[in-house]
Amino acid sequence: MKLSTALNRENRGVAATVLVILILLPLAASIVGFVVRGGRDVPEVFLEKADPRWDACVRETEYMRFYHMDFLKEIREDVVRSGVKGGVTLAGCGDCHRNRDQFCDRCHQAASVNLDCFGCHFYPETDAERISAGM
Amino acid sequence: METAEVTATAEPGVPEQESPQDVRTRTDGRKPVLIEPDLEFIRVMGRTGGDSLKMCFQCGTCSATCPLAPDDHPFPRKEMAWAVWGMKDRLMADPDVWLCHHCNDCSTNCPRGARPGDVLGAVRQQAIIHYALPRFLARWVGNPRYIPLLLAIPAVLLWLAISFRDRIGGALGFHVPTEDEIVFSFTPLLPHWLLDSFFGLFGAFALLAAVVGIWRFARALKRSETWGENPKPVKGVGASVATVLAKILTHYNFTFCETDHRRSISHFGVFFGFVALTLVTLWIITGPVNPLIRGDFIYPFSLFSPWKILANLGGLAILAGLLMMIWDRLYFGHLAGTSSYFDWFLVWTFFLVVASGFVTEFLHYLRMTPHRQVAYFGHLVLVFGLLIYLPYSKLAHLLYRTTAMVFAERYGRIVGEPAKKGGANR
Numbered sequence: 001m002k003l004s005t006a007l008n009r010e011n012r013g014v015a016a017t018v019l020v021i022l023i024l025l026p027l028a029a030s031i032v033g034f035v036v037r038g039g040r041d042v043p044e045v046f047l048e049k050a051d052p053r054w055d056a057c058v059r060e061t062e063y064m065r066f067y068h069m070d071f072l073k074e075i076r077e078d079v080v081r082s083g084v085k086g087g088v089t090l091a092g093c094g095d096c097h098r099n100r101d102q103f104c105d106r107c108h109q110a111a112s113v114n115l116d117c118f119g120c121h122f123y124p125e126t127d128a129e130r131i132s133a134g135m
Numbered sequence: 136m137e138t139a140e141v142t143a144t145a146e147p148g149v150p151e152q153e154s155p156q157d158v159r160t161r162t163d164g165r166k167p168v169l170i171e172p173d174l175e176f177i178r179v180m181g182r183t184g185g186d187s188l189k190m191c192f193q194c195g196t197c198s199a200t201c202p203l204a205p206d207d208h209p210f211p212r213k214e215m216a217w218a219v220w221g222m223k224d225r226l227m228a229d230p231d232v233w234l235c236h237h238c239n240d241c242s243t244n245c246p247r248g249a250r251p252g253d254v255l256g257a258v259r260q261q262a263i264i265h266y267a268l269p270r271f272l273a274r275w276v277g278n279p280r281y282i283p284l285l286l287a288i289p290a291v292l293l294w295l296a297i298s299f300r301d302r303i304g305g306a307l308g309f310h311v312p313t314e315d316e317i318v319f320s321f322t323p324l325l326p327h328w329l330l331d332s333f334f335g336l337f338g339a340f341a342l343l344a345a346v347v348g349i350w351r352f353a354r355a356l357k358r359s360e361t362w363g364e365n366p367k368p369v370k371g372v373g374a375s376v377a378t379v380l381a382k383i384l385t386h387y388n389f390t391f392c393e394t395d396h397r398r399s400i401s402h403f404g405v406f407f408g409f410v411a412l413t414l415v416t417l418w419i420i421t422g423p424v425n426p427l428i429r430g431d432f433i434y435p436f437s438l439f440s441p442w443k444i445l446a447n448l449g450g451l452a453i454l455a456g457l458l459m460m461i462w463d464r465l466y467f468g469h470l471a472g473t474s475s476y477f478d479w480f481l482v483w484t485f486f487l488v489v490a491s492g493f494v495t496e497f498l499h500y501l502r503m504t505p506h507r508q509v510a511y512f513g514h515l516v517l518v519f520g521l522l523i524y525l526p527y528s529k530l531a532h533l534l535y536r537t538t539a540m541v542f543a544e545r546y547g548r549i550v551g552e553p554a555k556k557g558g559a560n561r
Binding site for chain 1: 386387391396399403407410411414415418426428441442444445504
């Protein structure tokens with residue numbers, strides 16, 4: 001159907017109604033979410049602060065914030081393909097960033113990015129887990 | 136301003152045989168009207184798209200073919216007469232200038248090429264200047280010489296705000312992020328409190344100018360002669376506003392346009408895209424104090440957040456509508472009408488706002504720093520040009536046309552009713 005036919009005078013009311021509903025849809029979704037949550041706020045995205053015992057990350061903060069996924073893949077290539085072990089491991093991240101839920105998961109959930117690291121890798125979160133993992 | 140005194144009766148276009156002295160001493164009860172032609176107004180009209188004005192020989196074809204003109208005192212013939220005579224005051228207080236949607240049926244049917252559609256467009260620019268507070272800003276917006284200044288004002292102000300960000304933020308009690316804190320996206324450079332206060336402050340000035348403009352226009356409209364003497368309202372204010380909102384949402388008046396019927400589609404896209412973006416912005420600004428929606432605004436937004444989807448769709452709708460407008464104005468100028476600088480200013484500001492918004496978004500996803508911050512800065516400067524200059528640019532039509540439509544609805548001056556149609560023109 002041509003746009004001029006779809007938007008002729010007779011159909012304008014329907015078109016405008018559909019658009020108004022479309023525009024109000026996110027607001028409706030928000031209100032439904034609010035009711036479903038029982039009136040509680042969604043917890044804010046929060047990144048755990050690094051353990052102060054270590055004074056620096058393996059790379060600069062800005063770099064890690066934007067390119068940590070590429071960085072991890074590079075290390076994986078080095079280890080798996082070239083056999084070069086640089087000492088940086090995923091489990092080693094946990095030395096400073098102790099809480100996987102707060103360090104990885106919340107932000108990834110908010111950004112709708114799936115994490116497939118932990119299908120294989122273990123991320124120790126408590127000291128007991130660390131000791132039992134031999135770290 | 137040069138003035139020449141001419142006298143005529145209140146009915147324009149009726150030749151008067153009496154000398155001025157006779158008119159003043161006449162006893163038949165009709166009030167003589169002293170016309171003081173505003174020659175400067177006519178000259179300015181000629182420079183701003185109304186240069187075809189003097190071609191008019193008052194045949195009235197325009198009023199007959201206009202699909203929006205009401206039966207009594209139809210437009211735009213009488214507006215053409217007033218414009219030729221330099222009767223600026225009447226044109227400024229005339230609702231019909233704003234009931235016109237620039238379909239250009241009058242312009243294409245005019246036997247003299249007087250292009251009444253374009254003349255009314257030029258009159259609307261003069262009305263925006265006339266009701267603006269302060270007026271010089273509206274003159275700047277209408278003059279290409281002032282583009283550097285109009286861009287420099289928001290750029291310098293925003294730069295100052297960023298330079299003194301931490302000191303202002305600390306003094307006002309806002310949270311100022313420190314070096315070792317983990318923060319997201321644009322927050323370190325342009326935190327939300329800074330944008331809210333910056334645009335809140337200048338937005339308040341713009342809102343004041345808008346309210347004063349509407350108030351002055353409404354006061355003039357009440358005394359307008361277009362309604363006739365002692366007009367009686369046929370509708371309440373609330374009912375009139377509701378009807379006008381429904382007509383605006385459906386673009387009801389636009390759908391009567393024949394020559395430039397494409398305007399009803401391109402404007403529809405830009406309108407709803409603008410409404411969507413404005414509402415998303417308003418919800419985001421009020422989010423922190425509104426528990427119903429507070430939970431939704433977690434930064435950075437997911438690409439699949441309903442708000443992000445709506446905002447992106449809104450931007451695309453504006454872009455599509457604008458490209459159609461630009462295309463029509465460039466290649467179908469005889470149908471879309473002459474595009475003055477004032478028209479192009481709004482079209483291109485709108486286009487650059489949306490384009491720079493999308494560029495910022497892409498650079499942000501590409502994690503290009505500082506490119507994304509630079510793009511965002513440019514985007515904000517342009518947003519200032521669109522929103523804060525609203526009462527001074529062509530975008531002010533959303534203030535004055537809405538007001539005129541509400542008055543017309545209230546006094547029963549209904550446009551677009553097919554009552555008088557069905558004659559030789561169809």
